Amino acid sequence: MEYKLLGKTGVKVSPLCLGALNFGGGEAEDEQIRMVHKALDAGINFIDTANRYRGGESEKIVGKALATGKREKVVLATKFHGPMSDDPNDQGVSRRHILQAVEDSLDRLQTDWIDLYQIHRPIFEVPQDETLRALDDLVRQGKVRYIGSSSFPAWMVMEALAISERYNLASLVTEQPPYNLLDRRVENELVPMALRYHLSLLPWSPLANGILAGRYESADQLPEGSRASRLGFISTRVTSRSLKAYQEFALVAQDLDVTPAQLALLWLLNQPAVTAPIIGPRTEAHLDDLLPVLEMELDPSISDRMDQIVPPGSAVADFHNTHGWMKMKLYP
Amino acid sequence: MEYRLLGRSGVFVSPLCLGAMNFGECTEEPEAIRIIHKALDTGINFIDTSNSYGDVLGDSERMVGNALQDGKRDKVVLASKFYFPQSDDPNDQGASRRHILQALDESLRRLKTDWIDLYQIHRPAMDTPQDETLRALDDLVRQGKVRYIGCTTYPTWMVMEALAISDKCNLARFITVQPPYNFLDRRIENELVPLALRYNLGLIPWSPLAMGILAGRYKSVDSIPEGTRLGGGGPFVKGRLTEKSIQAYEKFAVVAQDLDITPSQLALLWVKDQPTIVSPIIGPRTEAHLDYALPVLDMHLDPESSERLDQIVPPGSAVSDFHNSSRWMKMKLDV
Numbered sequence: 001m002e003y004k005l006l007g008k009t010g011v012k013v014s015p016l017c018l019g020a021l022n023f024g025g026g027e028a029e030d031e032q033i034r035m036v037h038k039a040l041d042a043g044i045n046f047i048d049t050a051n052r053y054r055g056g057e058s059e060k061i062v063g064k065a066l067a068t069g070k071r072e073k074v075v076l077a078t079k080f081h082g083p084m085s086d087d088p089n090d091q092g093v094s095r096r097h098i099l100q101a102v103e104d105s106l107d108r109l110q111t112d113w114i115d116l117y118q119i120h121r122p123i124f125e126v127p128q129d130e131t132l133r134a135l136d137d138l139v140r141q142g143k144v145r146y147i148g149s150s151s152f153p154a155w156m157v158m159e160a161l162a163i164s165e166r167y168n169l170a171s172l173v174t175e176q177p178p179y180n181l182l183d184r185r186v187e188n189e190l191v192p193m194a195l196r197y198h199l200s201l202l203p204w205s206p207l208a209n210g211i212l213a214g215r216y217e218s219a220d221q222l223p224e225g226s227r228a229s230r231l232g233f234i235s236t237r238v239t240s241r242s243l244k245a246y247q248e249f250a251l252v253a254q255d256l257d258v259t260p261a262q263l264a265l266l267w268l269l270n271q272p273a274v275t276a277p278i279i280g281p282r283t284e285a286h287l288d289d290l291l292p293v294l295e296m297e298l299d300p301s302i303s304d305r306m307d308q309i310v311p312p313g314s315a316v317a318d319f320h321n322t323h324g325w326m327k328m329k330l331y332p
Numbered sequence: 333m334e335y336r337l338l339g340r341s342g343v344f345v346s347p348l349c350l351g352a353m354n355f356g357e358c359t360e361e362p363e364a365i366r367i368i369h370k371a372l373d374t375g376i377n378f379i380d381t382s383n384s385y386g387d388v389l390g391d392s393e394r395m396v397g398n399a400l401q402d403g404k405r406d407k408v409v410l411a412s413k414f415y416f417p418q419s420d421d422p423n424d425q426g427a428s429r430r431h432i433l434q435a436l437d438e439s440l441r442r443l444k445t446d447w448i449d450l451y452q453i454h455r456p457a458m459d460t461p462q463d464e465t466l467r468a469l470d471d472l473v474r475q476g477k478v479r480y481i482g483c484t485t486y487p488t489w490m491v492m493e494a495l496a497i498s499d500k501c502n503l504a505r506f507i508t509v510q511p512p513y514n515f516l517d518r519r520i521e522n523e524l525v526p527l528a529l530r531y532n533l534g535l536i537p538w539s540p541l542a543m544g545i546l547a548g549r550y551k552s553v554d555s556i557p558e559g560t561r562l563g564g565g566g567p568f569v570k571g572r573l574t575e576k577s578i579q580a581y582e583k584f585a586v587v588a589q590d591l592d593i594t595p596s597q598l599a600l601l602w603v604k605d606q607p608t609i610v611s612p613i614i615g616p617r618t619e620a621h622l623d624y625a626l627p628v629l630d631m632h633l634d635p636e637s638s639e640r641l642d643q644i645v646p647p648g649s650a651v652s653d654f655h656n657s658s659r660w661m662k663m664k665l666d667v
Binding site for chain 2: 124153154155157158159161162165166185187188189190192193241310311312313314315316325326327328329330331
């Protein structure tokens with residue numbers, strides 16, 4: 001397997017990142033810990049979580065899974081920003097919250113340091129130097145190695161880089177955008193910017209909520225228990241347009257003799273500026289399907305076929321609907 | 333009439349800008365000069381041209397220069413642009429210091445003036461480091477040949493990059509951006525408008541009438557009237573004149589009717605009163621076109637109509653692709 005440099009750092013990460021979004025303990029705790037271990041055994045060394053996933057339970061599971069001497073080889077990423085209680089200051093991107101949130105995350109993760117500490121969403125009203133100065137202090141204290149952002153507009157990443165340079169602060173090395181074959185809009189602004197500044201992109205939702213894994217057959221009848229059947233912002237992504245694109249896409253996967261989910265990842269991890277898509281398996285079976293991608297290579301001619309299905313920069317499903325700044329509605 | 337500050341400057345401009353794009357192409361000099369004089373008489377004090385306009389390159393600038401003789405130059409805020417090729421010479425284009433210094437002198441000669449008020453980069457030059465361009469423009473400002481600088485049809489992150497470079501290197505900074513923006517393509521509301529709000533950039537949108545689609549010029553995708561700009565079959569027509577854009581126009585026209593104004597007036601009014609907009613650029617081909625636009629100078633959009641219009645094309649969305657001449661926006665809308 002080829003490990004890739006994380007942005008302009010010297011750190012190497014696997015071309016898939018294990019996302020702990022679905023890890024919440026309870027009955028599934030043993031399976032979730034097994035999944036972490038299985039991923040590490042397969043060569044994945046990059047794990048991403050957030051303080052607010054399952055109210056901190058996700059961080060606790062990851063911490064537990066790594067507690068048996070596995071922490072040191074893992075590049076561990078987490079995030080802050082989401083509300084952790086009703087307290088209006090127990091959230092956001094202020095120095096006050098960041099210094100508290102990092103201690104809480106370190107506790108749950110049972111570690112002394114976070115490798116990549118990310119701002120989960122942009123907050124327009126807070127000057128970015130407030131946030132970047134606090135993060136720089138954490139880097140200097142040794143509690144955080146690198147910093148990144150998530151679901152930022154490209155200009156705010158650019159603004160953050162300029163502020164870091166101007167005030168000589170630690171600068172963002174990664175951005176975690178929504179990006180998959182069904183929503184390629186980051187290719188218009190973020191990707192060219194990332195290429196110029198050697199920023200690593202860590203796409204979330206690479207399987208498009210499972211649409212690209214064939215989870216949904218029709219927009220009218222969502223499977224019981226599926227996330228789309230429970231969450232409105234996900235169900236709006238399951239449209240006749242996105243399912244039509246999936247069907248064309250599945251034919252390409254068939255020709256290559258790989259599963260659609262594998263092709264979705266393989267294509268994405270070979271896109272310019274992408275370092276590692278974040279996979280969020282719920283079950284061991286999901287993970288088993290995805291791990292072979294670590295050893296696959298993409299035939300470059302496949303890109304053209306993918307571009308025919310969803311052209312560069314375009315979208316047929318809206319994965320930018322979980323942050324405030326992208327207002328654009330796609331037409332069904 | 334209300335005059336508005338031009339971005340982060342102390343200069344006041346009219347809330348419509350007269351664009352000279354058609355002068356020297358569809359419009360002959362005598363009518364071009366009549367249009368300019370009529371616009372100035374009604375209070376418009378803001379004119380935008382480019383060294384690339386005119387069937388003979390530069391003819392638009394020449395006509396503007398001729399129209400502003402006899403003492404009219406002083407009251408006009410005059411904008412022009414550089415970037416597009418002026419000849420086959422690979423260095424007679426772009427955003428290098430070498431080309432900018434040459435292009436500016438040629439524009440000044442055609443415009444018959446000693447200074448340009450707003451000098452704009454016509455498209456982003458992705459391969460040229462922006463400090464190269466900004467340093468040259470800063471020198472022009474210090475030499476007194478240019479008052480302010482701006483850019484056109486930039487990706488938002490490159491505007492931000494330019495502002496940061498100007499700040500860091502202590503250079504003149506962009507005060508304006510000229511994006512494609514109209515009721516059928518509202519995509520700049522996602523990134524550029526929030527940036528403009530934060531940094532006090534003035535936006536001066538091009539194509540506010542959506543190439544005439546919002547003036548009711550096209551009844552269907554197939555029947556393009558002769559003599560229209562889209563009829564010329566330019567490379568960008570296909571993405572702009574779409575079923576969806578005509579459907580949106582039809583609903584839009586109902587709102588105009590309820591307000592008792594023409595669709596083209598509503599199109600201008602809507603753009604003019606959006607956040608961060610200073611002056612939409614109108615590009616009349618004839619005096620009659622200008623006559624339709626002028627009453628908008630004194631109109632204001634009411635919030636109820638604004639909400640009705642948001643139902644037709646929601647904020648940040650697009651049914652027609654006016655970014656397809658940007659050279660960087662890849663997004664296709666009809667997928």
